[in-house]
Amino acid sequence: MKKNWWKVLSIVLLIYTVIGGFLFNVPRLTIVNETIRALYFHVPMWFGMVFMFLASTYHAVLYLRKSQTIYDNYSNSFATVGLFLGLLGIVTGMIWANYTWGSPWHGDPKQNGAAIALLVYFAYFILRGSITNNEQKARLSAVYNIFAFTAMVPLIFIIPRMTSSMHPGSGGNPGFNMYDLDSKMRMVFYPAVIGWSLMGRWVATVLIRIQIVKEKIEDLEDEQVQ
Amino acid sequence: MYNFLKKNLGKINTLIFKEFTLELRRKSVFSGLALYLISTVFIYYLTFNLRQNLISPLVWSALFWITVLFSSINTIAKSFIGEKKGQEIYFYSLISPERIIISKLVYNFLLCLVLSCAGFLLFVLFISNPLSDSGMFLVTILLVSWGFSSSLTLLSGIASKANNSNVLMTVLSFPVVISILLLAIKITKNCIDGLESYSSYDELITLLAINCLVTAVSYLLFPYIWRS
Numbered sequence: 001m002k003k004n005w006w007k008v009l010s011i012v013l014l015i016y017t018v019i020g021g022f023l024f025n026v027p028r029l030t031i032v033n034e035t036i037r038a039l040y041f042h043v044p045m046w047f048g049m050v051f052m053f054l055a056s057t058y059h060a061v062l063y064l065r066k067s068q069t070i071y072d073n074y075s076n077s078f079a080t081v082g083l084f085l086g087l088l089g090i091v092t093g094m095i096w097a098n099y100t101w102g103s104p105w106h107g108d109p110k111q112n113g114a115a116i117a118l119l120v121y122f123a124y125f126i127l128r129g130s131i132t133n134n135e136q137k138a139r140l141s142a143v144y145n146i147f148a149f150t151a152m153v154p155l156i157f158i159i160p161r162m163t164s165s166m167h168p169g170s171g172g173n174p175g176f177n178m179y180d181l182d183s184k185m186r187m188v189f190y191p192a193v194i195g196w197s198l199m200g201r202w203v204a205t206v207l208i209r210i211q212i213v214k215e216k217i218e219d220l221e222d223e224q225v226q
Numbered sequence: 227m228y229n230f231l232k233k234n235l236g237k238i239n240t241l242i243f244k245e246f247t248l249e250l251r252r253k254s255v256f257s258g259l260a261l262y263l264i265s266t267v268f269i270y271y272l273t274f275n276l277r278q279n280l281i282s283p284l285v286w287s288a289l290f291w292i293t294v295l296f297s298s299i300n301t302i303a304k305s306f307i308g309e310k311k312g313q314e315i316y317f318y319s320l321i322s323p324e325r326i327i328i329s330k331l332v333y334n335f336l337l338c339l340v341l342s343c344a345g346f347l348l349f350v351l352f353i354s355n356p357l358s359d360s361g362m363f364l365v366t367i368l369l370v371s372w373g374f375s376s377s378l379t380l381l382s383g384i385a386s387k388a389n390n391s392n393v394l395m396t397v398l399s400f401p402v403v404i405s406i407l408l409l410a411i412k413i414t415k416n417c418i419d420g421l422e423s424y425s426s427y428d429e430l431i432t433l434l435a436i437n438c439l440v441t442a443v444s445y446l447l448f449p450y451i452w453r454s
Contacts (some may be wrong), residue, residue, distance in 0.1 A: 120401040130388045143447045151402040
């Protein structure tokens with residue numbers, strides 16, 4: 001139980017997020033109206049995604065330094081969860097855009113950047129799928145992981161900030177600063193970020209454990225054949 | 227630093243020289259590439275033949291850079307995919323991976339530069355020359371060639387180790403080079419519109435920063451893919 005305190009924390013925070021996110025008061029703004037509640041679910045997904053990809057890249061570096069299979073396992077699982085969170089983020093964003101911008105896909109620079117970021121990691125999984133040798137797969141995908149992450153940084157953090165966008169938080173649109181007026185939103189937002197990130201880590205650890213068990217089964221089968 | 231340069235420059239020069247000799251010896255590859263460029267531009271010419279006014283600055287720069295991107299991917303892809311297994315082992319025993327990646331980077335940079343200049347000449351010949359700021363455009367071509375060569379060379383190394391490497395090369399490289407491509411299209415549009423050159427400085431500096439980042443990462447990561 002002592003080791004698993006963060007799992008409990010994640011559940012408590014997420015229950016708080018769902019209840020608070022739907023029931024607490026939010027500022028009334030034109031156009032945005034009640035859809036402002038998407039901030040509690042959509043934005044934390046992206047935070048979670050970035051944390052997961054960071055963890056994935058970190059373990060890829062560790063793999064290249066120490067070449068132990070376990071790090072490749074970690075890297076792969078974190079990338080999977082990150083991709084899943086990214087997909088959820090893009091879907092929640094599209095639902096929000098449908099009500100405020102009038103169509104789910106608006107060709108906004110931020111949307112495009114996000115879509116390309118997801119393409120990078122789809123390519124990562126295709127690369128993993130097309131190499132048969134396990135050791136080579138681990139090393140090459142670690143290299144691509146680090147390379148793609150560095151190439152992704154300007155794509156989602158720098159270029160969208162250089163172009164005008166309708167996304168809240170850029171180009172004169174009301175962004176995070178407006179919540180200074182109503183710091184109640186922060187009271188739900190930050191717990192939501194922590195909650196979703198911890199949940200992502202939890203899912204990743206489960207994936208890692210499944211992978212370890214699978215590898216053990218394969219080893220045992222190999223021994224039986226011999 | 228000086229000692230490092232003195233020790234390595236000769237060997238890197240030899241490697242670059244070897245690449246050139248090999249390239250010139252396989253004349254079919256080089257002429258194939260030239261034909262690829264010419265036929266692409268000629269297709270543009272035929273499709274836009276009756277509607278010259280359809281080619282707005284943005285369309286011109288997008289067409290130009292996409293053509294350059296695809297021919298660069300095709301060219302650089304074979305910098306590792308084309309090499310024979312025995313040849314790699316021979317190099318591996320002979321030279322350090324750092325020297326190999328630097329020589330490949332320089333060679334691919336020159337190749338991209340030639341490609342984009344040739345592409346530009348063809349565009350002028352068949353479509354039009356809308357540029358009003360050629361100096362800035364030249365700087366962009368230099369930076370983008372550097373960016374393409376530094377990002378695509380490493381990916382070609384990765385793709386060469388996998389099955390169906392040609393498809394994989396395109397899939398892997400596309401998301402990575404897209405930020406370079408977007409910046410290039412934007413600067414080129416500024417060049418065509420004849421804006422003051424300082425209006426593109428932001429983009430140029432970002433492009434330069436991305437290039438430095440990608441080159442550094444390629445240099446650091448290459449030894450790991452070379453080892454297998």
